[in-house]
Amino acid sequence: MNMLYKSTRDSSKRVTAAQAIAQGISEEGGLFVPQSLPVLTQEDLERLMGMDYIGRAADILGRFLTDFTEEEIGECVSNAYGGGKFDVKNPAHIETLREGSYMLELWHGPTCAFKDMALQLLPHLLTKSAQKTAPRKTTAILVATSGDTGKAALEGFKDVDGTKVVVFYPGDGVSLLQKMQMVTQEGSNVRVFAIKGNFDDAQMGVKKIFTDSEIKEKLAEHDIQLSSANSINWGRLVPQIVYYVSAYCDLVSSGRIKAGDKFNVVVPTGNFGNILAAYYAKGMGVPVGKLICASNRNKVLTDFINSGIYDRQRDFYVTASPSMDILISSNLERLLYELEGCDDTVIKSYMASLAKTGRYEISPACREKLSELFYAGYLDDEGTMRVIKDCFEKYGYLCDTHTAVAVGVYEEYTVNTGDNTPTIIASTASPYKFPSSVLGAIGEDEGTDEFEKLNALNKKSGVKIPKSLSELKTKPVRFTDTCEVEDMPESVLGYLLG
Numbered sequence: 001m002n003m004l005y006k007s008t009r010d011s012s013k014r015v016t017a018a019q020a021i022a023q024g025i026s027e028e029g030g031l032f033v034p035q036s037l038p039v040l041t042q043e044d045l046e047r048l049m050g051m052d053y054i055g056r057a058a059d060i061l062g063r064f065l066t067d068f069t070e071e072e073i074g075e076c077v078s079n080a081y082g083g084g085k086f087d088v089k090n091p092a093h094i095e096t097l098r099e100g101s102y103m104l105e106l107w108h109g110p111t112c113a114f115k116d117m118a119l120q121l122l123p124h125l126l127t128k129s130a131q132k133t134a135p136r137k138t139t140a141i142l143v144a145t146s147g148d149t150g151k152a153a154l155e156g157f158k159d160v161d162g163t164k165v166v167v168f169y170p171g172d173g174v175s176l177l178q179k180m181q182m183v184t185q186e187g188s189n190v191r192v193f194a195i196k197g198n199f200d201d202a203q204m205g206v207k208k209i210f211t212d213s214e215i216k217e218k219l220a221e222h223d224i225q226l227s228s229a230n231s232i233n234w235g236r237l238v239p240q241i242v243y244y245v246s247a248y249c250d251l252v253s254s255g256r257i258k259a260g261d262k263f264n265v266v267v268p269t270g271n272f273g274n275i276l277a278a279y280y281a282k283g284m285g286v287p288v289g290k291l292i293c294a295s296n297r298n299k300v301l302t303d304f305i306n307s308g309i310y311d312r313q314r315d316f317y318v319t320a321s322p323s324m325d326i327l328i329s330s331n332l333e334r335l336l337y338e339l340e341g342c343d344d345t346v347i348k349s350y351m352a353s354l355a356k357t358g359r360y361e362i363s364p365a366c367r368e369k370l371s372e373l374f375y376a377g378y379l380d381d382e383g384t385m386r387v388i389k390d391c392f393e394k395y396g397y398l399c400d401t402h403t404a405v406a407v408g409v410y411e412e413y414t415v416n417t418g419d420n421t422p423t424i425i426a427s428t429a430s431p432y433k434f435p436s437s438v439l440g441a442i443g444e445d446e447g448t449d450e451f452e453k454l455n456a457l458n459k460k461s462g463v464k465i466p467k468s469l470s471e472l473k474t475k476p477v478r479f480t481d482t483c484e485v486e487d488m489p490e491s492v493l494g495y496l497l498g
């Protein structure tokens with residue numbers, strides 16, 4: 001079957017997967033969504049259980065990217081997940097936290113966060129998509145990052161022919177190691193800017209550039225087209241669906257659950273991409289039970305899921321889990337489109353209201369569906385530190401600050417609901433990405449700089465330090481530019497045309 005994509009703000013639109021990926025976002029500002037979800041039968045799932053991660057990824061991707069040949073997809077997934085890029089055999093590796101609670105470790109890739117799961121693959125999908133839709137053009141990837149996407153995109157796209165990457169990160173809103181990862185990035189086609197603003201400012205700035213027809217024309221004169229490596233790009237979400245399917249297969253094959261048994265999924269959430277992928281996996285027939293959405297102190301999603309009112313007019317906090325410091329969760333638009341029965345008019349009115357007043361309220365019917373599917377909770381920094389300590393002391397498991405938010409909210413969920421369904425908790429970053437917080441949480445404050453802290457954490461936990469982090473110490477800094485939010489278009493044009 002041929003799979004086409006429509007836009008959340010124009011249901012009559014039809015584009016191919018290659019177009020959706022090459023473009024990143026629809027002209028009128030909507031996000032691309034599949035016309036329908038492919039369904040995995042019991043036999044399909046059993047077949048997938050016999051495959052390795054690369055095989056599973058090829059199978060799932062093939063169902064969504066029907067304008068790609070089998071060979072093309074095979075090449076993309078082998079390049080992304082093979083060749084030693086991940087330091088484990090199964091990139092979506094499962095560890096047991098305790099009986100019935102399992103950590104889905106998604107951070108074994110080159111930049112030590114789950115973003116690698118998608119961003120090691122996206123450059124391959126994107127270059128093939130560009131070849132299909134606009135050969136000879138250069139694709140310029142604009143990235144707004146709350147910390148991890150920027151580095152993962154830089155690493156995925158560095159020196160990829162026909163692409164350039166521009167990353168904007170909040171100057172005061174990422175961890176020191178996250179920043180060092182970005183400013184030391186190698187590659188001849190990359191550029192990194194710190195902005196004077198937070199992630200939402202960066203994301204809005206990038207979205208504005210995408211929908212600016214003057215900029216588009218200027219770039220077109222130079223055979224450059226823009227695309228996105230943020231999770232607004234469909235090419236970011238598909239690879240994330242794979243690991244939830246794969247996790248189910250592994251839970252069954254390892255005897256942790258029986259075929260067809262439900263399992264809950266807990267996701268530390270910011271832009272709503274990761275948890276949306278779990279929702280799609282459920283829609284495809286994977287027996288996912290509750291989707292548990294965990295936020296930090298920027299709890300706009302917790303309030304939304306519990307009240308039906310999305311209200312971004314609130315203080316913004318810089319927390320110990322910076323990759324979740326977000327008040328405008330882009331991917332929620334995709335979920336609401338489904339829950340509102342694919343009514344683009346309703347979505348447009350919500351988004352217009354969000355832009356104008358900073359809030360919107362969903363219909364009662366939509367709210368009911370939302371609370372059937374999701375549970376939402378949040379954890380502040382103090383709670384996060386407590387969970388890191390407890391997890392380490394009780395289970396010998398070292399969580400990063402984001403993952404700890406998920407574990408804490410999950411604990412609250414089991415207490416509040418008594419639901420003991422087996423549960424997968426998305427472990428989204430290596431604890432070594434946030435050494436100060438993690439070391440402080442387990443009661444040590446050894447070491448004065450980040451690298452001494454890496455060593456101290458290693459001594460204490462015995463967990464291996466990823467080489468890509470320890471080697472940052474001696475890497476030269478390449479990018480020191482700072483830019484005002486208003487100047488983002490000039491910075492982009494300056495780099496791409498200059």
Ligand SMILES: *Cc1c(COP(=O)(O)O)cnc(C)c1O
Pocket residue numbers: 113114115147148149231268269270271272273274275323324402403428429
């Ligand atoms: C990006 C990120 C998140 C949030 O994921 P979303 O898909 O934006 O909801 C959580 N944890 C870490 C470590 C991240 O990098």
